[in-house]
Amino acid sequence: MLIPLYIRKLLIIRKMAIIGKIREKSGLLVTMVGLGLFLFIIPVNDLLQQFSGGANSTLGMFNNSEIDANDWKYYNRENLTRNNLRINNLNSGGNGSLTSADEDQIKVTSWNQMISDTIYHYELNKLGIKVSADELNQGLLNGENPLPSSLKELFVKNGLYNKDSFNIWKTNRIINLPDNPESKKDLKNNIEDPLKNERRISKYSSMIKNGILGTIQESKRAANEEKITSNIKYIFISYDDINDTLINLDENEKKNFYDQHSNEKIWDQKQDLVSYDYSILTFKPSSSDINNYTSRMESLKEDFKSSKNDSLFVANYAETPMTVQSPYGPRSSGNFTGQPYKGGKFSSFIDEKIKNGKKKDIIGPFVNGDKIQLVKIYETGDEEQAKVRHILINSKEGDLDDAKNKKLADSILYAIRRDSSKFRSLVSKYSDDPGSISNGGVYAWFPKGQMVPEFEEFSFTKKIGKSGVVRTNYGFHIIQVLGRKVGSFKKIAIVDETIQVSKTTQNEYYDSVALAFYYKADSTNFNNAADELGFEVKSSGYVPLIYPNRRSSGLYGPADLNRNMNISRWAFNSNVGDLLEPEYISNNQLVLAVLKEKIIADEISFNNLGSLMEPMVKNYLKANYYKNKFSSKIAQIKSIDSISILLNMDVVNKLVKYSDANIGNNTQELAEPKVMAYIFNLSANEISPIIEGKKGIYIIQNISLNNNAIVDESSIIQKAEIQQKEMRSQIEQGYYPALYNSYNVRDDRAKNMIMSN
Structure with a gap:
């Protein structure tokens, strides 16, 4: 029997009521001040720790010391963040429940804020950065024009500070504060201390940023580098286009590469990584x-x-x-x-x-x-319905192109009135409404109330055949009324339920298909078994042992595995070659997998890093293959065009600057310092040997070099100022990650969760 939804809602309401009682008895205090200034405080919920990793209270390392969850009050922070999100959800019309993405963000935010607070505590005290009472009261809380802060930003709209609103808040929240210890404590904890701390961090950031100066000498050097240019012809062969069958990738080659490169910073791996191949088996209800x-x-x-x-x-x-x-x-x-x-x-x-x-x-x-x-x-x-066709020209009032767009709309209208048969072709050429382009701009038989008011008014009041330009929030519509009629309508209600696969069907599929796949993979090979049984094999890529964040799904791996913790535990606790037994990831989906790679953090042995180095070893061997096969021939050829015939590759012409990071100076691509150095060390018309780059191999001919740079002295000071601004911006964005690394922070929360279960 179906359980009515109102019963489920009653259960949720009852649960929220219990939470409300707990809050009531714990003396919950709510003070909203934004961006970390307005928080509500509740007592520590020790139960949370019992559900987050058992008895191991060590969360990681900070400055070579263990981070103890109890000493650092980590679960207080999680609980505080969690309840703030629940309150926000309720205020937005939700039921107070949180998604898995919310829970991920709670962990990321709690950790980052805890580490940030601790780092700044050490740094600010080390330098003696303080905020005086006058700076607080006459600066940050000055109603006329307070110093910059997240509090002030609450009263800024469209770039304008609202003094009256700020002073009303100040009167209610500070001036009229009851004269008792609890109110004073609230003021200090939730307004004054956060404001002062924010101001101290702002001073610290300004000290670091403004300590960077752009010098005249540095500006001259940069200006000279931009003036030194070379016209080149070059051939590029991507490593991806060189077939793997041309090289012999064996353990000796890997070991040789490891011996030469293992001390490079690129292999400094701070997180455990795994990689596995997997197949998802989807089955339908019987x-x-x-x-x-x-x-x-x-x-x-x-x-x-x-x-x-x-x-x-x-x-x-x-x-x-x-x-x-x-x-x-x-x-x-x-x-x-x-x-x-x-x-x-x-x-x-x-x-x-x-x-x-x-x-x-x-x-x-x-x-x-x-x-x-x-x-x-x-x-x-019955209802009145209209049929029209239109062309939309996107435009916003106040935009620089608004008048130009209006003129275009008027021109299209003029063309349509002269020859309405052109309407469809004009739709294809000009309309910005993707939903109607394919059918000539037509909206057929819509009732009143479905379109924006201006569009509707024209459609239902103008004569059939009439055309005109109408402005809406979307822009300018060139509309032609095609017809109107009285049509019938039906309003419907839908009751639905997802058809779940029964336990019986699950068991039948598990026993007959999933286990057959597993046993075949165990006795032969995972990929061969999948291919024989007709299942697609996917690669997880490298999965890091970290909590999910905005950039990565973390320890859960690919999104289509539905955050299955059993898969994560298997992957990080198994050996390479181990199989995952069929695991449910949804009511009608099972996954099987084989562990392909496992890399341990901070372990620099060949056995650990060999597989991680393999792509670069392949590139190295591919470059050597071309060097061994073609270098002697290339050395005898005087024209790069002839070399292109030998290699069956195109020649590209390019002007490059000495200051460029790579050919084309594409900042989204890898820098190629070796390639750029070769270019500016070639004589006129000299052809380089095969150059091993990061993306592929290069052969370059220097056609001409201009190194007689003449720098405009009058522009140097301006250039120094621009460089200083750019460097300060980079420092402002990059100094905190550098601080984080300098304190040797290590996050073991995900590792503890995986390894302790």
Whole structure:
């Protein structure tokens, strides 16, 4: 039997009420001051630690000392961040629950803030940076024009500081503060101390940034480097285009490369890494599963048909909620919108049944994708509908091109009025509305209330055949009215439920397919077994033993593995070659995997780094292959065009500067210092030998070199100022990561979680 959604909601409400009681008894204090200034404080929840790694309270290392979770009050920070997010969720119309992405962010934020606070505590005290009482009261809290701070930013809108709003807040929050110890403590902890600390960090950052000076001598050097240029012809062969079969990659070659390069900083690996190949096995509900869900939905038909409150019925029995969260706030899911149904949500067969149905008709149950659904026609009627075609020219009032866009729209309108047969071609050429370009700009038979007001007013009031330009928030619309009619509409309500694979079906698939794959992979080879059974093999790439963050899914690996912790534990606790037994990652998906690589942090042995070095060893061998095969021939040839015939590669012409990082000076590509050094050490018309670059091999001919740089002395001071600004910007962005590394910070939280289970 389906559990009504209102019962599930009651359980959530009850849970939140219990949390509310806990907060009430713990003396929860909420003070909103933004960006870390306004926080609410609750007591430490020691239970959290019991669910986050057991008895091991060591979280990592800081300045060569262990970070003890209790001493550093780490779980206080997690709990505080978690409850702040819950409050924000509730204030945004949610139910206070957090997503897995939220939980990831809690861990990342808590750790980063804890380390940041500690680093700055040491640095600020070491230098004796302080904030005086006058600086606080007459500067940061000065209502006329306070010093820059995150508090001030709360009262800045469109670049303008609102003095009145700030002073109202100051009066309510500080001046009229009750004269008692609790209020004074609140003021100090939640306003004064955070403001002072933020100001101290700002001073520290300014000291570092403004200590960088751009010198005249450095500017002259940089200006000279930009003036020194070379016209070159070159041939480039990417390592990716050189077939692996041309080289012999054996252990001796790897060992030789390791002996020469193991001391390079590139191999300084700070995190454990694993790499595995995996296959996802997806299976469908059986006919028996579908029949069971169909029967369950069938039992609701009569109640749905006789329901007096269809929106409440949908809210109680539909799996899909009536509203879902989106980046733009709550929006309708489509199960009960109050709007006429326009078709396209179901198959053409079901859409036809809805079109021909009557009020209170129930259609279904039927399977739609992975759901079983019932549809009720709860309202029918007639409505005025319009059919138009349009061309949209995107534009915003106040934009520099706004007048130009209006002129373009008027020109298109003039062309259409002279010859309306050109409308479709003009749509293709000019329209910025991707949703209507394919059908000539037509919007067919829409009712009132569906379009923005200006568009709707023209469509429903102008004569058929009339054309004109209308401005909306989207820009300028060149509209032509094609027709109007009175049409019928149907409003529908949908009850749905996802068809889950039953335990019986799961077991049958596991035993007959998944285990067959596993045993074949175990006795032969994972990739061969997958190929024989018709399963795709994917590579995880390198998976780091860290918590997920904005840049990486961390220890969970590829997103399609659905954050399965069992896979992570297997990967980091197994040996290369070990197989993962079939593991469920969803109701109807199993994954099997084989561990391909395992690299241990801070371990510089050949056995540990050999596989990580392998791509570079291949590139090294490919370069050597070309050197051994072609170097002597190339040395005898005087024209790079002839060399291009020998290698069957194109010649490219390029002007390069001495200051360029690579040919083309593409900052998104790897720097090629060896290649650039060769270019500016070649004589006129001299051809280089084969150069081993980072992306491939190069052969370069220097056609001409200009090294008679004449620097405009009057521009040097301005250039020095520009360089100083750029360097200070780089320092401002990069000094904290350097500080982080200097304190030898190591985060072992993910490792403890993986290894202790």
